[in-house]
Amino acid sequence: MKRGIYLAAAAACIVGIAGTLYLIFYRAPIDRLLLFNQKIFYYHVANAWMLGAAIITCGVSSLLYLRTRQGRHDDLARAAGELAVLYGAIVLVTGSIWGKAAWDIWWDWDARLTTSLLLWMTMVGYVLVRQYGGPGSERMAAGLGVFATVNIPLVYFSVKIWRTLHPQTSVVPGLQGSMRAAMWSSVALFAVLYVLFLLARMRVAQGERRLSELREQALDAGLIE
């Protein structure tokens, strides 16, 4: 049953990708200033929101893990942490392409760009800890997840003092007609995709954890060396 829902949602995503491509390239009008370059906006914004969602998921489940010590929270945090690295990479690359088209520079030390970069670096650190920390690293990673969450407003505020080049948040509600449809369908698509990735990665993490628990039990029982 669960598997059926999962596969149905995955199939819906495949249709959805085709659908958003259609909406973005055939229905939404060409932007007056940025022309064709503006198309990347639909995927950039959706992925940026998913980056936020992944970091929040990771922070909250890290906190829950530290409080309750239940492995499932840790699995979720791990899945979200890795996804945050993926989404961060997508956001930074698509954002740079946008920046080159709109401002004629690849990178600018503007508040939002810098915040995204720093959060991404933190999440890369999180994944590195999980990868190379060895046994016991999950508690430490959870601690880091909590610190990263506390750090978000501080990073944003401290870098905000600089001049802001990035379009303000008011761009999204101000979108009209077919641009708006393309935008929101892309967000919906990536939200579903995010949940699917999260569940899939979580299942793998669960499996890994159970395997290592079983191995330990077998070692204790003297069944394996």
Place this chain on the structure above:
Amino acid sequence: MDFLRHVTTIAWKDLRVELRSREILFNMAFFAAMVVILFSFAFLKEGKDGAMVVVAEVAPGFLWIAVLFSATLGMARAFDRERESDTMRGLLISPAPRAALFLGKAAGLFVLMAMVEAVVVPLIWFFFAAPLFAEPVAMTAIIVLTTAGVAVVGSVFAAMLMRTRARDVLLPVILYPILVPLFIAAIKGTSGVLVGETEQTWFWIRFLLVYDSSFVVAALWTFESVVIE
């Protein structure tokens, strides 16, 4: 009151161990001085319109990068010692509350970093004629708050990493992104002192205060659950 006594006992224990061997302190101070000298080779140029402007731009960076890098050496070692002689367990079963244990460790690191700063700050003043002592109150506030922030966050991470593989490599990797806001504030605040912009300086001092208090709370909250065996 009892709590404070526990904190000072642990901090004093760390410092006494250190002052007897002096292995971390001398190395930290020398490393920090070396970083400052290397940076001056990298960035100092003959300015056409007065060297002072250049110094005000780069000197805060020299100062805080040297302090941050040398602090990383110190915090890793402070917990390595507990691990090597397996004394962490002793500390954990002692009647001192975990929060006092943590604050004691952080206070020890704070004093160690302050000793390094006592070398680096005059060094920057001496080498680059940077007027770091122009506003003693503001400069002291920046130094104290930045050092406290690094000591608190650094102690949590060093404690977390104590029992993991590759801890020497992982410490800076996870520590620096978290310390970036602190670092920005310290550099901007210090350059405010150098160019005499009092308002900018005090803005960043308030920011440091917010940063420190947020992370003291977060540290006290997480330390217990990440360090327990």
